[in-house]
Amino acid sequence: MRLLKERIIKDGIVKDGDVLKVDSFLNHQIDVNLYREIGKEFYRIYAGCGVNKIVTIEASGIGIAVAAAMYFDVPVVFAKKSKTRNIAGDVYKSVVHSFTHGKDFDVVISKDFLNSEDKILIIDDFLANGSALEGLCDILKQSGAEVIGAGIVIEKGYQAGGKMLREQGMRVESLAIIDKMGPDVGIIFRE
């Protein structure tokens, strides 16, 4: 997605330690017009695939999922990162390792909001090692829902997640795939 790649080049900041800061437009401050275009693009890719629900994970996936859901006209369900007392009753649960925070955390979705009739599009802002997507897929498998595919805004193509998930047969569509980045080389996208 050209608009996105141009924006990453313009406003993304590459830092040591494999960090790409896109927090001026994607995941701290949000450019709502960019979100709209991202939502529209996911719809272009997955329209006609029978998606009836979008699943994402808090926090930065939520806004993107809502923007996309406005085109699909389907509900969003977001996985929560820990079990609070407001999620009573039965939940589907999995574990995600966060490299950003350096720890494991539980992700849960209430059993009320997933079932075996569902055809799910998973949306998230980043794909790197794939731990978040694997956790969501685990939850969806427990529910019997069908995963139509994933829509990712930025994939770090040099990390293992995208390759691993595609080899497992999952459809993963990323709007920008970075093949290489660093304070020295800048950002190089996959063609």
Next chain:
Amino acid sequence: MRLLKERIIKDGIVKDGDVLKVDSFLNHQIDVNLYREIGKEFYRIYAGCGVNKIVTIEASGIGIAVAAAMYFDVPVVFAKKSKTRNIAGDVYKSVVHSFTHGKDFDVVISKDFLNSEDKILIIDDFLANGSALEGLCDILKQSGAEVIGAGIVIEKGYQAGGKMLREQGMRVESLAIIDKMGPDVGIIFRE
């Protein structure tokens, strides 16, 4: 907002311990058409007030803020609940007490995304004791930004937050104010 109140009556579940579960449409599963109407209503209320940025707090505020921002055509900035290594540099910081989780947590916004020229609409899903709103106001005060007002989806009118903030001179507009609720009485809205 009639549509919202009808939905709360239809799908909200009142539980012991002052819990109103609205997770089938508002803060776990999201009805994107309802979000659109909520966003439109906030715009109706605050249009013409010069809002140039919407501020909210992760996680469940984000989707609502994005829906509203599409009408205002302004960016969203969401406060993060802890300092991760991806928020480098200077942040404005405050403390919020969560009654749901029974603990205090830090909320931060990068100094890059707030300044003294900003005219802010704060958006959140719930207002009860007002701790989250107070934390956000504290952060906004540090930045020198002007708070135009707050847009709340559901206010628990029998708790102290709304009264306290309005007495401090803040404009607080809630789309549904609950005056009383309980497993015995159901949900009674303020007229």
